[in-house]
Amino acid sequence: MIELDRVTKRYDGRSVVDDLSLTIRSGELCVLLGSSGCGKSTTLRMINRLVTADAGTIRVDGKDIIAFAPEVLRRRIGYAIQSTGLFPHWTVADNIATVPRLLDWPGPRIAARVKELLELFRLDPAAYRGKYPHQLSGGEQQRVGVARALAADPELLLMDEPFAAVDPITRDALQSELLRIHRATGKTIVFVTHDIEEALRLATLIAVMDQGHIVQSATPLDLLEHPASDFVRDFVGRQGLGLKLLSVRRVAERVRRGESAPGESLPQEASLRDALSAMTAQRTDRLPVADPAGRPIGIITLADLVR
Amino acid sequence: MSRQARVPAPPLATPRGIGIHDQVLFALVLAAAVATLISGFVALAPNRLVSGVPASLWISAGAAFTAAIIVTALLLLAVSMSPQHPAALAAAALLAGAWLLLTVAALGYAARTLIVDAPPAARVSAGPAFWVVAVCAALAFVNALQRLRAGLVLMTAAVAALCGGIILFAITGAFDALSIVREYAARRMLFGAALVRHVALVAGSVGPALLVGFPLGIAAARKPRLQGPLFAVLNLLQTVPSIALFGLLIVPLSALAAALPRLAAIGVGGIGPAPAIIALVLYALLPIVRNTVTGLAGVAPAVIDAARGMGLTRAQIFRRVELPLSLPILVAGLRIVTVQTIGLAVVAALIGAGGLGTFVFEGLGQYALDLVLLGALPAIGLALAADFVLHMLSALLPGARRG
Ligand SMILES: Nc1ncnc2c1ncn2[C@@H]1O[C@H](COP(=O)(O)OP(=O)(O)O)[C@@H](O)[C@H]1O
Ligand SMILES: [Mg+2]
Numbered sequence: 001m002i003e004l005d006r007v008t009k010r011y012d013g014r015s016v017v018d019d020l021s022l023t024i025r026s027g028e029l030c031v032l033l034g035s036s037g038c039g040k041s042t043t044l045r046m047i048n049r050l051v052t053a054d055a056g057t058i059r060v061d062g063k064d065i066i067a068f069a070p071e072v073l074r075r076r077i078g079y080a081i082q083s084t085g086l087f088p089h090w091t092v093a094d095n096i097a098t099v100p101r102l103l104d105w106p107g108p109r110i111a112a113r114v115k116e117l118l119e120l121f122r123l124d125p126a127a128y129r130g131k132y133p134h135q136l137s138g139g140e141q142q143r144v145g146v147a148r149a150l151a152a153d154p155e156l157l158l159m160d161e162p163f164a165a166v167d168p169i170t171r172d173a174l175q176s177e178l179l180r181i182h183r184a185t186g187k188t189i190v191f192v193t194h195d196i197e198e199a200l201r202l203a204t205l206i207a208v209m210d211q212g213h214i215v216q217s218a219t220p221l222d223l224l225e226h227p228a229s230d231f232v233r234d235f236v237g238r239q240g241l242g243l244k245l246l247s248v249r250r251v252a253e254r255v256r257r258g259e260s261a262p263g264e265s266l267p268q269e270a271s272l273r274d275a276l277s278a279m280t281a282q283r284t285d286r287l288p289v290a291d292p293a294g295r296p297i298g299i300i301t302l303a304d305l306v307r
Numbered sequence: 308m309s310r311q312a313r314v315p316a317p318p319l320a321t322p323r324g325i326g327i328h329d330q331v332l333f334a335l336v337l338a339a340a341v342a343t344l345i346s347g348f349v350a351l352a353p354n355r356l357v358s359g360v361p362a363s364l365w366i367s368a369g370a371a372f373t374a375a376i377i378v379t380a381l382l383l384l385a386v387s388m389s390p391q392h393p394a395a396l397a398a399a400a401l402l403a404g405a406w407l408l409l410t411v412a413a414l415g416y417a418a419r420t421l422i423v424d425a426p427p428a429a430r431v432s433a434g435p436a437f438w439v440v441a442v443c444a445a446l447a448f449v450n451a452l453q454r455l456r457a458g459l460v461l462m463t464a465a466v467a468a469l470c471g472g473i474i475l476f477a478i479t480g481a482f483d484a485l486s487i488v489r490e491y492a493a494r495r496m497l498f499g500a501a502l503v504r505h506v507a508l509v510a511g512s513v514g515p516a517l518l519v520g521f522p523l524g525i526a527a528a529r530k531p532r533l534q535g536p537l538f539a540v541l542n543l544l545q546t547v548p549s550i551a552l553f554g555l556l557i558v559p560l561s562a563l564a565a566a567l568p569r570l571a572a573i574g575v576g577g578i579g580p581a582p583a584i585i586a587l588v589l590y591a592l593l594p595i596v597r598n599t600v601t602g603l604a605g606v607a608p609a610v611i612d613a614a615r616g617m618g619l620t621r622a623q624i625f626r627r628v629e630l631p632l633s634l635p636i637l638v639a640g641l642r643i644v645t646v647q648t649i650g651l652a653v654v655a656a657l658i659g660a661g662g663l664g665t666f667v668f669e670g671l672g673q674y675a676l677d678l679v680l681l682g683a684l685p686a687i688g689l690a691l692a693a694d695f696v697l698h699m700l701s702a703l704l705p706g707a708r709r710g
Contacts, residue, residue: 050616074618085613089631099617148617158616 001026002047002156002188007056009042009212017042018212019056024205026155029182029189031199034209035235040192043209044158047190048077060156075099078149078157078187082164084141086133092118092144093129099152117147120181139170143177150181157189163198175201196236200224200248208232220248246273246305254307255289257298265290268297272305331450332387332399336380339443347434349417354428355486355675361434367417376413376440379406383447393455400451400465407444408472410437415481422484430486432677459702466695486677487684494666494681502685505662508580508652509689512587513645520592521637524599534600541593549586549651553658556582583660587651591644598640602633634704642697649690653682663689 002024009017017039024030032040045051047058049070058065065073086095093114100110118125121143133141142162149157163171179202182189193199199206200220207217208231216228224245227233236244252268265288266275278287285302327333347361348368365373379402386399418431425431452465482488491498527533547555561577564570575581606629614624656664663682670678 045616048616050612071618071620074616079613079616081609081613081616083607083609085607085609085611085616087610087614087628088607098614098619102618102623145613 001059001061002190003057003059004043004046005057005059007043007046007053007058009039009046009051010054016212017046017053020212020214021056022207022214022217024188024190026188027186028204029191029202030205030207031203032190032192032207032209033194033196033199033203033235035194038209039212040194040209041160044160044190044192047156047158048074048079050074075102075152076154076156078152078154080146080149080157080159080162082161084133084145086141086145086148088133090132091129092123092131092133092136095133095144096148096151098148099154103152105152113151117150120150120184121147121177123147137170138166139174142166142170142174146178146181150185150187155188157187159189159191161192161194164193164195171198178202196244197247200244208235210235221245224248243273246276247271251275251289251300254300254304255298256300256304259299260296261286261288261299263287265294265296266300267292275300276302276305326390327388328391329387329399329450329454332383332447335443335447335450336384336387339440340380342439342443343436346436346439348436349414349421349431350434351421351425352430352432352486353426355430355490355677356673358676359430359432362417362421364413364417364436367421368413369416369420372409372413372416376406376409379409391454396451396455400448400455403444403447403451404465404469404472407441407448407469408476410440410444411473412476412481415476415483415485418482418484418486430489430677431484432486459699463699487680490666490675490678490681497665498681501661501663501665501682504660505649505652505664505686505689508583508587508655508660508662509645509648511580512584512591512648512652513641515584516588516591516595516644517641519588520595521599523592524596525603527596528600528603537596538593541596544589545593549590549654550657552586552589553582553655556585557658560585578659580655580660582658583652583655587648587655590651591648594640594643594647598636598643599633602636602640603629605636606632631704635701638697638701638704642694642701645693645697646690649686649693653686656682 002022004020004022007017007020008015020039020043022030032043034040042051046053047060047065049065060073060077087098090098093111096114096117097110100113105113114129115125118128123140123143128136128140128144133144136144142165146159146162149159163174166174175198178189181187182202191202203220205217206220206223207214208223209215210231216223216232218226218228223232223236224241227236249272250268251266251270251272251274254272255268261284263282263284263286264278266278268289268291270278275287279285279302286299288296289298289300291297343364348364350359350361352359364376368376383399383402383406386395386402389395414433414437421431422429448465448469452462455461457465476482483492523537527537544552557577560575560582564576610628610632611624614628619627652660652662653664653667656662656668663686666682667679668682670676670680670682
């Protein structure tokens with residue numbers, strides 16, 4: 001759990017983060033959303049003390065972060081950034097091993113962890129271990145960057161616009177992977193973005209920021225259905241609201257249990273938007289739904305999407 | 308020696324349709340040919356103080372050497388006009404090496420034959436044609452290796468083989484009849500001491516300059532506000548002519564030695580190595596500080612941000628990230644400084660610092676050109692060797708692997 005309690009950061013007398021409070025429960029994927037310059041990065045970087053707050057307290061798992069030496073704190077918190085910051089003179093394996101080495105893990109444990117992480121990110125360890133960052137595509141570099149942040153199994157992961165610099169198709173794949181890894185590991189993640197679609201897709205909790213304040217923090221669905229102000233309504237965008245709503249609701253909420261239908265089945269964690277897309281593509285008004293193990297649990301119909 | 312491998316230029320088509328595929332090689336052979344035709348290969352003088360009468364290659368070096376050199380040059384010309392296959396480039400390298408060795412051997416032979424009938428005080432020295440052909444051959448050799456994209460091992464082996472050949476000639480006495488070797492023979496003991504002193508001056512200046520300049524560079528990289536005044540001072544120092552700086556140091560150092568006999572006892576004085584080393588250190592500071600600042604500034608801020616965010620300490624970031632990433636530029640700075648100091652140390656002989664410059668200034672005083680060369684050529688050789696070694700070293704650095 002992370003608690004920011006009345007935190008303020010000033011630069012040249014101007015508060016870029018102003019009396020900000022936010023609580024992020026364990027296992028949450030909290031997205032700090034807002035336009036450029038509103039103080040998202042500053043807020044994020046105060047959590048691992050890359051930036052020191054001028055006022056207020058920040059607690060991680062109940063303990064004030066001031067109690068830790070900054071280096072000790074940072075080794076417990078994963079950190080991934082837009083430009084990856086991979087060390088260009090180190091191999092992929094050495095990059096991923098950075099924090100485990102700082103923590104003096106034994107060699108075999110480090111090697112095993114590197115292999116495990118490369119596999120988690122679907123990068124063949126034999127092929128990728130010895131490559132240098134410049135030999136990787138943008139998406140691969142970003143995967144290695146996130147793998148490196150996860151290397152020492154931190155309880156908390158901070159990500160600053162990690163997917164902003166990659167092409168849309170790669171970004172989509174990276175988002176899916178992050179969701180998969182979040183579900184698999186249950187880590188607490190704080191994720192900065194200015195992209196509303198990305199926020200809706202990833203977040204369990206969205207904190208919308210404006211000029212150093214949080215103007216609303218809510219689940220994606222709440223944010224769309226009950227924007228707290230005109231600012232939030234405008235930021236979320238009135239256009240395409242219906243589609244956005246479809247994209248944050250899951251098939252599992254609307255499934256008709258026990259019924260069956262022909263066709264390619266949808267996973268229950270798919271969004272209603274995915275369901276609409278699949279029905280349109282398959283020219284049908286009903287599709288079967290399966291649980292994560294692939295067992296059929298029921299169907300969903302076109303009418304259920306707009307219920 | 309340029310670091311970048313040259314991209315072969317598209318062939319120039321001549322009216323007759325013959326392509327010149329390697330314009331550099333073509334031009335080098337042409338230049339050598341012109342020099343050979345219009346100037347002397349050697350010069351014979353009645354004694355060491357007067358300039359000699361030039362003699363052309365074919366008159367001085369005999370038919371066999373002349374023919375061999377011309378045939379090699381023609382073959383190189385042919386290679387320059389053939390497509391640049393690796394085999395052709397390898398042939399060019401071998402031919403250029405042979406060309407250089409033949410020319411050097413011809414010089415020794417010409418000197419030996421000319422001196423036989425001459426009076427005892429007569430001297431034979433290398434003429435303009437020799438120098439031009441030798442330099443062209445050396446450049447053709449390097450050019451061919453670069454076009455071959457020769458790696459570290461091949462490059463070192465090739466250069467070592469060529470130098471080895473010339474050294475072999477020298478120790479078998481092939482050049483003994485040359486005036487410069489006679490100057491050397493007359494100063495055998497002095498030469499060794501001067502060479503050692505020269506290297507000591509260079510090491511004794513570059514070492515302290517690194518010890519001072521590197522921390523200064525780090526400080527300036529950390530605190531950009533320091534850079535303005537620091538570089539103003541260092542640039543100013545660089546603009547003072549070396550002779551003036553050596554001269555300027557005589558007064559304060561003499562005064563210092565007079566005031567502190569302890570210092571005078573360990574050799575500090577207005578003349579000698581002390582002012583020379585101080586001046587050489589001052590000149591060396593600018594390239595070292597500048598390259599340190601440039602190297603450290605070149606490390607991407609995101610890399611440092613990520614390193615901090617993962618919990619590396621400042622010292623760890625410096626040692627594991629900033630230093631290795633800026634090392635190629637730091638070594639480049641060391642290269643510049645070493646070569647520069649080897650050259651400037653020649654001038655230091657003026658204030659009694661010793662070294663190879665002793666021969667240069669002695670020779671200048673006597674109008675004995677070969678004595679000047681006895682100082683200048685080894686200094687050039689030292690500079691080239693230092694440049695080559697540091698260049699090879701920088702190719703071995705981990706940073707060289709980055710794309
Ligand atoms: N080190 C700094 N010095 C001065 N101003 C800064 C510094 N870091 C950030 N700022 C300012 O603080 C504001 C918020 O920055 P940031 O948190 O990076 O915004 P965001 O990540 O939301 O784009 C911006 O106006 C920025 O210019
Ligand atoms: Mg930002």
